[in-house]
Structures are given as C-alpha cells and as structure tokens.
Amino acid sequence: MRHTSVIARRVAAASVSLVLASGAAACGPEDSGEGGSGDDAAPAKGGTLTVLNSGPQEDFDPARLYTSGGGNVPSLVFRTLTTRNRENGAAGAKVVPDLATDIGRPSKNATVWTYTLKKGLKYEDGTPITSADVKYGIERSFAAELSGGAPYLRDWLIGGADYQGPYKDKKGLDSIETPDERTLVFRLNKPEGEFPYLATQTQFAPVPKAKDKGTKYEEHPVSSGPYKVVKNEGDGERLILERNEHWSAKTDAERKAYPDRIDVRSGLDASVINQRLSASSGADAAAVTTDTNLGPAELAKVTGDKQLAARVGTGHFGYTNYIAFNPKVKPFDNPKVRQAISYAVDRSSVINAAGGSSLAEPATTYLPAQKSFGHTPYDHFPAGKSGDPEKAKSLLKEAGYQDGLTVTLTHSTASDFETSPEIATALQDSLKKAGITVKLKGLEENDYSDTVHDAKKEPGFFLAHWGADWPSGGPFLAPIFDGRQIVKDGANFNSAFLNDPSVNKEIDEINKLTDLDAAAERWGALDKKIGAQALTVPLFHPVYKRLYGKDVENVVISDWTGVLDISQVSVK
Structure with a gap:
C-alpha cells in the first residue's frame, strides 16, 4: 500500500x-x-x-x-x-x-x-x-x-x-x-x-x-x-x-x-492555475485541473460569482485525516488518556484550520463516509462539534492525571491540508481546555514522513492521513491495523502496532469474500470494533x-x- x-x-x-x-x-x-x-x-x-x-x-x-x-x-x-x-x-x-x-x-x-x-x-x-x-x-x-x-x-x-x-x-x-x-x-x-x-x-x-x-x-x-x-x-x-x-x-x-x-502541462503554481481557469481565456477556456484545489480565499471569491460557481467540480475520495497514537510511548499506553484526547478534540476548529466546511467534513469513523468502503456510522467518544473538555478531564483523572498532563504533537511544517501547523495549533488550543498542554514539534516534510513511519523513531502523538488505492475498506484498514503488516525495518504504517489475532483473522475472512457488497459490510463492522480502542482520532475527510x-x-x-x-x- x-x-x-x-x-x-x-x-x-x-x-x-x-x-x-x-x-x-x-x-x-x-x-x-x-x-x-x-x-x-x-x-x-x-x-x-x-x-x-x-x-x-x-x-x-x-x-x-x-x-x-x-x-x-x-x-x-x-x-x-x-x-x-x-x-x-x-x-x-x-x-x-x-x-x-x-x-x-x-x-x-x-x-x-x-x-x-x-x-x-x-x-x-x-x-x-x-x-x-x-x-x-x-x-x-x-x-x-x-x-x-x-x-x-x-x-x-x-x-x-x-x-x-x-x-x-x-x-x-x-x-x-x-x-x-x-x-x-x-x-x-x-x-x-x-x-x-x-x-x-x-x-x-x-x-x-x-x-x-x-x-x-x-x-x-x-x-x-x-x-x-x-x-x-x-x-x-x-x-x-x-x-x-x-x-x-x-x-x-x-x-x-x-x-x-x-x-x-505540469509543474505550474497552484495560484496561477486557478487564475487561468478563472479567467478562462483563449486555450484556457477548454482547460481543467486534476490536482489543484481552490483555497479558502479563492473559494469565497468563486462562491460570490454565479458564473464561476457553476464551473466548480466537487469531488470526494477515500481519505481520512487523523491523530495517530503510539501506545508504546507513555502516556498513550493508557487507553483513558487516548479517550480523553478523543473527547477533547474540537473538530470545528480543526475544520476551520483545514480550510472550512466546504473543504473538509468532520469524521468520527476511520473509514470514509462512502458505501463502497462499508462505512458504518459510529462515534465512540461523542463530544459534539466543539469537544467535551469536562469529559476529557474526568477521564484524565481516572488515568491518574488529575492535574492535567503535557504531551508533544509531531506534525509537518508544510502548510498543506493534512498535517499542517495550522491544524496542529487548532488541536493545541482545544486540548488546553481539557488541561492537556500540547507542545508542538514541527518537522520538515521528508523528515516528518521518515520519522512517523519508522518503528524505532515513531513518536507517541502525531498527525497522520491515509487514502485507499481503491474504494474498499481493505486497503484502508489492513495496512494500518493488521499486525502482520507491522514493519520493524522499513516504512511502517501500523502506528498503533496493533497485532490483535481477532482483527487479523477477520481481515483474512473478509479477503475471502468475492461478494464486494458483503465484504464492505464486514469492513464497516471491523472499523467500528477497532475504533472503540481509541488508537486514532479521526478528524476530517477532505473535499475537493x-x-x-x-x-x-x-x-x-x-x-x-x-x-x-x-x-x-x-x-x-
């Protein structure tokens, strides 16, 4: 994958x-x-x-x-x-x-x-x-x-x-x-x-x-x-x-x-692409882009122009942005700490940091909200749009952190849609309300990728994202949660190091199914089961x-x- x-x-x-x-x-x-x-x-x-x-x-x-x-x-x-x-x-x-x-x-x-x-x-x-x-x-x-x-x-x-x-x-x-x-x-x-x-x-x-x-x-x-x-x-x-x-x-x-x-024509600046498509003059009148999104400011301008708004295509793909935990690193080995963070997250502020509700949809499930993936709605840690800091404080107290705790969140310094400083800062602010002090550790993009995917270097708390090679729960869940896909000396994506025999067995059983609709239903059920362990905090699904x-x-x-x-x- x-x-x-x-x-x-x-x-x-x-x-x-x-x-x-x-x-x-x-x-x-x-x-x-x-x-x-x-x-x-x-x-x-x-x-x-x-x-x-x-x-x-x-x-x-x-x-x-x-x-x-x-x-x-x-x-x-x-x-x-x-x-x-x-x-x-x-x-x-x-x-x-x-x-x-x-x-x-x-x-x-x-x-x-x-x-x-x-x-x-x-x-x-x-x-x-x-x-x-x-x-x-x-x-x-x-x-x-x-x-x-x-x-x-x-x-x-x-x-x-x-x-x-x-x-x-x-x-x-x-x-x-x-x-x-x-x-x-x-x-x-x-x-x-x-x-x-x-x-x-x-x-x-x-x-x-x-x-x-x-x-x-x-x-x-x-x-x-x-x-x-x-x-x-x-x-x-x-x-x-x-x-x-x-x-x-x-x-x-x-x-x-x-x-x-x-x-x-490739290698163009994103702002130039959107300017050319907006002007739509000459050869650009018959032009498209397949990889350049409208940003928040550009989208606001386009939305106010009926003619431009009629030329905006909206797309969805199997993709989830989330917080990843490494349970081998304290205090994330304690499920109650992971649950507390799940309750403390203010998704509305995260979505604003990601560009607003037109460009990001809130996520409480790991699987994207599409039938082909087997999406099964669930919210194991319901905290509304803005988080539930009081519930988070209660769980921290049960975990032995009645006076709060301090953690480090690793993210990329690249101001992109997935792991940006803006999203990290939004999380820092929301967790502070629950008594969780978040120190931000920004890494250059390549260094970030090398660090979070190295089993020996992986931090305990970092921003992550995953997308599927085809619209099914298989290429979404297996690389992240199948214990047999843990890579000790190479690129590892099972950040939680989950190696649950029951999860591994269910993945094998689903893989035997050639009825793709039946398989999708099973992937959704498996997602719900894994989600209860708070190994990740789904944040949002991007919109193009x-x-x-x-x-x-x-x-x-x-x-x-x-x-x-x-x-x-x-x-x-």
Missing part, C-alpha cells in the same frame, strides 16, 4: 495536490450535483483539452504509475484488465471490465483468478494485444529500475516476493499463466476477493516485449487506450496526447475520448473543489478518484 501523501499528491489535491478525498457523494458543477454543463445537447467531439496541473506527470510508464495517479491521465493511454466505472459519485466506485470480458472469475477460495481478453483489441500500431503482453507488463513492474507502482502483486502472487523482473529472470512468473492468446490465470498466495480492484492498476496494462525499452519506455509507451503519446518533454512536464486510430469504442465502454488532442474552463462540458467526478475524469470531458 502506498501512503496517501503520495497518492494525494498525484491524484487529488487538498493537501496539495493529491489524491482525493471523501465523504458523501457530491460531484459535478457546484450547486447542481450533476455532471455536465447543463446543456442537453450531446457532447461535442474534437478540439483540444488542456490540463493544468501542479504535480508533475513524471515516470509515464505503466510499471511505475497508479491508475488514478496523474488525475486519470495514464488511463487515457493504458488500458487494464478492469477499470473504474466512469460515472458520477457513488456509482463511480464500482469496478467494471476493461480489456477483459468480465471483472474476473475466482476459484479455489479466491486464490485463483481467470480473465479472458475481449476480441479485437489493438495497440496504436495496429498489432493485436495478447495475454502474453499483459503478463509481460506485470512482470516488468517487478524490475528494480521500474519501481514506484502499486506493491500488491509482490505480496499476492505466488513467487512474487523473490521475483526480480524479466530483465534478470528470463523465465517469468509461473503464477501468471497464459494458456492461449486471450486467457490469463493468476495464482495467489492467499484468498484475495478484491483482485478485480487490483486489476485496475496500471501494472495490468499490456506491454509488447519487442517494444520495451526499459527505463526509456516512458518516452513513448505503446498505447492500448484511446490516446497515444506524441510528445513527452521534461519527464512529463509537457505531455501531448493525440488519438490512437486503432482504439475502438466497441471494445471500450468506459472512455468517451471526445477531444482530438490533450495537452498536459476545482475550477474548470467555460468551454468544458460533460463533467464526471466519481467517488473512486474524486477528480474530474478526463476520459469523459468534451470541449466546445
């Missing part, structure tokens, strides 16, 4: 830039709750769509990307076995077939998954896409020089842990079988009912072995999607895509591919508010990514 700070920067952007955020489904133009421009006419074909992003579109190689990374740009070039349903809101959190005829056929207790490719699939040069190409695309993602993509296959595939990629091991992975040109069979180490979700990752994009140029493949990857790369400048700083004439809509029910050309140009139509924003889906957009 990749930590959300990375995903966030690539996909959404409230903390930055990145990944997306979550909450009840809300998408499309502001005040309408629907995609589109309000015009009933069919979306126009042709023209050039411009993408203005702050985050770089670097490493444009399917082995090194996440499907959702880059605000959906990779999905225009790289098709995968399955993909996300390209619809607004909650409907977009569903996994659907892409290159494959279905989302996968499980057997042997979900340890074997079989896929059949659709007929008539072709690359940009007109050659057919085969099962061997998909297998090779996956295998090359194991090469050390192409690292950076989703790590699940290394853990899930039999033999994956020791495999080093096709450049060193010519034999390939025996756990991926290709009995014929259209069939793939995956053999897993353990049951994984969510394999169809994993098959949306770009590692599942086909790569013709004869065209593979290793680390230079990103300069001109061979397209299986509706667009091909015609220019890649500055490692993705400027990416120009044009139509892949051999792509057929008959084999692709998800991507609409209305524009003839897509011009992706992004402008788009006046000539942009057919806006679709799903709860899978939380960002405008370029594959659906048309321009006037």
